[in-house]
Amino acid sequence: MKKPLLTILKEGTAMNVPIRALGLATSIFWILLIAFIALSAYSFKDLNFDLGEPQFTTAPDGQLLFSLPLYIDNRGYCSLKEFHLMTVFSDAEGAEISRANTFVPVIPRGENVTIFHNVTLSMDSVLENAEQYLFNDNNLTASVTAGLTLAELLPAQISTNFTFPWGAPFYNFALGQPSFGRFNSTHSAVSVPMSFENHAAFDLVGDIRVELFDSGGSLLGESQTALNVPQYSSYDGNLEFHVPLNTASFSAARNGHFNVYFSTPLFEYGPLVIPYG
Amino acid sequence: MVEEEKKRKNIVKDVSFRVVKATLKAILIYLIYFLLAPMLAPLFGLIPGFMESIEAFVIIYIVLTILGDITERTIFQYFFSTARSLFVIAYLLLSMEDGIISTSYENFSLTVNLTLFYTVAITLSLLGFASSILQAINFMSERAEATSGLQPPQQA
Numbered sequence: 001m002k003k004p005l006l007t008i009l010k011e012g013t014a015m016n017v018p019i020r021a022l023g024l025a026t027s028i029f030w031i032l033l034i035a036f037i038a039l040s041a042y043s044f045k046d047l048n049f050d051l052g053e054p055q056f057t058t059a060p061d062g063q064l065l066f067s068l069p070l071y072i073d074n075r076g077y078c079s080l081k082e083f084h085l086m087t088v089f090s091d092a093e094g095a096e097i098s099r100a101n102t103f104v105p106v107i108p109r110g111e112n113v114t115i116f117h118n119v120t121l122s123m124d125s126v127l128e129n130a131e132q133y134l135f136n137d138n139n140l141t142a143s144v145t146a147g148l149t150l151a152e153l154l155p156a157q158i159s160t161n162f163t164f165p166w167g168a169p170f171y172n173f174a175l176g177q178p179s180f181g182r183f184n185s186t187h188s189a190v191s192v193p194m195s196f197e198n199h200a201a202f203d204l205v206g207d208i209r210v211e212l213f214d215s216g217g218s219l220l221g222e223s224q225t226a227l228n229v230p231q232y233s234s235y236d237g238n239l240e241f242h243v244p245l246n247t248a249s250f251s252a253a254r255n256g257h258f259n260v261y262f263s264t265p266l267f268e269y270g271p272l273v274i275p276y277g
Numbered sequence: 278m279v280e281e282e283k284k285r286k287n288i289v290k291d292v293s294f295r296v297v298k299a300t301l302k303a304i305l306i307y308l309i310y311f312l313l314a315p316m317l318a319p320l321f322g323l324i325p326g327f328m329e330s331i332e333a334f335v336i337i338y339i340v341l342t343i344l345g346d347i348t349e350r351t352i353f354q355y356f357f358s359t360a361r362s363l364f365v366i367a368y369l370l371l372s373m374e375d376g377i378i379s380t381s382y383e384n385f386s387l388t389v390n391l392t393l394f395y396t397v398a399i400t401l402s403l404l405g406f407a408s409s410i411l412q413a414i415n416f417m418s419e420r421a422e423a424t425s426g427l428q429p430p431q432q433a
Contacts, residue, residue: 015415019408026404033397034313042316155390162384 040151043076043109056201064121064202064266073112078151080107085117088143089164091133097126097140107148123267134170134262134269137199139163167199167232175239175258175274178212183242190221190241192258192276197234204229206264212241214256215277220244227264292347299346303339310335324380327372334368355413362406369398 052069059065074080083104089097100119107113126133142164147157176193183189190212198204209224221241229235255277261270322328341364345357376395379388
């Protein structure tokens, strides 16, 4: 039998099947995709974050350790991956003081995890930018960025900026007028009142050394005192100097200046020049 | 006369069937949206106007689906099907731009990287579009076959 030159395929046998298969496969993938997104969003709803009370401690290497507990309760359907938290502390001028990162590879579903985010603040780097942080309360800017991968595939990131109050360890530091008294036949005792408030979040332990100069710039005496001032408390004390007793130096010592040197495990600073008289 | 009456009845039956099918399909799509919306609300609620835009998307999608079903077995079915695919692509392109959604609330800024979802969705939309075009070509070729005198070879 002779076949026709132009054969036409029977309706619905050649084209329809792959087209229908393509349509069916597309529909199935759409359903899977929408279900996945819905599940991820629903998991996000059941995710709880809570911040604990921040703690300040002094690290053995003489740095200030800021520790922030973070509680994550993952009640969602999916594990959280690659959780990272970054904190950048900067001063009022925007100069970076400190940067810290915390990384948690996996937070399994149904688990409650506590993460400690530790930031080390070097007082030296704080003072490098501005010595006012020793004597004046200020605000540091903290930029916090937290990121994680939701449902294994969807990276999400949240960021915020907030001001962090900085309490000065030597707030309102002042040396009063020297008062002269007789110590012995060769020396007179000079008493200088000293006061300040420790507004810092850490106890202040260290020494203060003060040099007393007369109006001519000659060193008359030196005094050193040990400090142990708990956080958020004030200090009032007297510095004692023994100045050689002679008429010239006595008249010159009516005015002059103090050179103050601060020495603590966290920082060294000085001289701070304070005039008197 | 009886033949014509029968033909008319068949047309009415056919149209009714299409309308019922389209209605059921629309109800099913809306039901899926109705069930999924509360799940998506916590995430998408953070983005102002996003839920409203999804609602508008669902309405237009349902309308195009209904029209496509009512005009079944005509070339318009493929017009509406293609329009629906193009609408999905356009909606994704306009609403998601580069696939990264950013929103701010008070002092907080939230960024969700939906690039993967976006890529898959666009790929599926393009597949849907291709499928509609192929269906339209197939329909037209079948039409041409039917009007020509060429008959398919009989199976042995």
